[in-house]
Amino acid sequence: MDGSFRIGRLFGIPVMIHFTFLLIIPIFAWLIGTDISYTVSMVSDLFHIQIDDQLITQGYIPYLLGFVIACGLFLGVFIHELAHSLIARRAGITINSITLLFFGGVASIDDRETDPRVEFWMALAGPAMSLVLGLISAALLYATPFLFNDPAIAGMVMYTCGYLAILNILLFIFNLLPAFPMDGGRVLRAYLALRMPLHKATSIASTVGKGFAVIFGLIGLVIFSPILILIAFFIYIGAGQESDVTRYKFLLRDVTTKEIMSRPVISVQPGMPLTEVISLMYQTKHLGFPVIDRGYLAGIITLDDLSRVSSIDRDAMQVKDTMTSDVITLTPDAPVFDALRIMTEYNIGRIPVIENGSVIGIITKSDIFTVMELREM
Ligand SMILES: [Zn+2]
Incomplete structure (x- = not known):
């Protein structure tokens, strides 16, 4: 992908960063830092805990915590992609790279015909990993008071863990929506593909995906969320493209x-x-x-x-x-x-x-x- 550069390899898979990703970290840090008192009460309400916010709201600390949370979020996104990739690789599929973009991660997986059974587990692995990360973050939150004596420092750690738990669980839910080509849509397609030809399954999954994209787009317009509108746009385009490619592949199979x-x-x-x-x-x-x-x-x-x-x-x-x-x-x-x-x-x-x-x-x-x-x- 243009505008990406390589930062290293993990499990033999090249890891790339897109330049938009470097812009989004400070923006997220700033957004989180700006309304920190609101999210502190949200985290303490959701997890039924008391958070000491003496340090949290002081000086630059809100933005510093915002930065840590933004990095934590993208680390979570990366581990999510890694989960997809490792399951794919175990099934003998080549992983070209994992790229981190401003709206998340993309694993570039060799697009040869994938067995629906493999795709089912491959698609499910990412959201499952997000759920695990969310639960680990929540567990850390509850363990924090036993690990730190200073309540003000414990408050900062609890807030960070709680915020990351919420984000990872949102990633889990959001990715499991059957909005092809998102993970949930791939799970749906794999499920359908066990019962009908792949191009038919893809066409149904992509119609459902487009429907979700329209709903996301409308919600995005109503609550004025540019990120949701952008996601809707990507889903709509992605669903159409993937459906075309599968249809062409089907129609041109065994033609030399x-x-x-x-x-x-x-x-x-x-x-x-x-x-x-x-x-x-x-x-x-x-x-x-x-x-x-x-x-x-x-x-x-x-x-x-x-x-x-x-x-x-x-x-x-x-x-x-x-x-x-x-x-x-x-x-x-x-x-x-x-x-x-x-x-x-x-x-x-x-x-x-x-x-x-x-x-x-x-x-x-x-x-x-x-x-x-x-x-x-
Ligand atoms: Zn995923």
């Missing part, structure tokens, strides 16, 4: 590149004038051609490459002057889903198919979508 590539390939030579390429585009209605030099692929030229050149220069230029020479290629046996993933990732419309060094076909995004439409029927 050679089955749907176009052949023979219309290609051009590096020395062809650009004006000729344009008339070839009009003739063939193709918007890109591989460039072949003495039998080998030298590059690819597309409408995008042509439109980068001004129309005056086009008259004097040849294919080799503006073609893209760094070409991504596929083998005939590559799954078509990979082709679609690469096209989406690099924002390209066509990929040449190569066998023994020569171009044997070309696969385009519109061909892939046509095949999906046909298979959907």
Whole structure:
């Protein structure tokens, strides 16, 4: 993810921090510090305890405690992600990284088809860990009076533990809501996927997820909570994307590149004038051609490459002057889903198919979508 940097490895998993995360810690510290007397009474009411607040409300201490709580919250989020990752890894799934962002953590897990039974436990592990952390924090709160003699210091520790207990238990509840792609939604999808094909289960879970996103968004608007609106937005987008990806994967399963590539390939030579390429585009209605030099692929030229050149220069230029020479290629046996993933990732419309060094076909995004439409029927 852009804007992330690596801070180390834990259990062999790279741990990344996104720069927005560094901004949110001081903001949280400030927010918590500002209305500390309110949250002190909230913690003492919820846990039925007396908190000595002599030190808590003095000078900079509210902000210092705010900082400790903010760091504790994100440590909790990190351990939550780690729980998902370790369960996934035990099932043989690769964990690319864990990234801490301003709204929480994201574990980047290899998205190969996951067994619903594995996904069920994997999704459940995170919220379960949050619950455990919440209970540990609450236990520490009750143990504090026995550990510290000074009631003012004990008060600070109890407040911090109590606040963290509440936050972790909120994380537990919030993540278990069946709002796909949040954890609860993944649990729901895994449950459904044991009873129906994965793409159907995903589609139902993502519809439920979108419903929750709309509800969150409306509540966010009514109570004017920008964070809730943002979360609603992420859930809505995430649910749609994941549902599309699973559907494409299902429709394109066991289709290889050679089955749907176009052949023979219309290609051009590096020395062809650009004006000729344009008339070839009009003739063939193709918007890109591989460039072949003495039998080998030298590059690819597309409408995008042509439109980068001004129309005056086009008259004097040849294919080799503006073609893209760094070409991504596929083998005939590559799954078509990979082709679609690469096209989406690099924002390209066509990929040449190569066998023994020569171009044997070309696969385009519109061909892939046509095949999906046909298979959907
Ligand atoms: Zn989670």
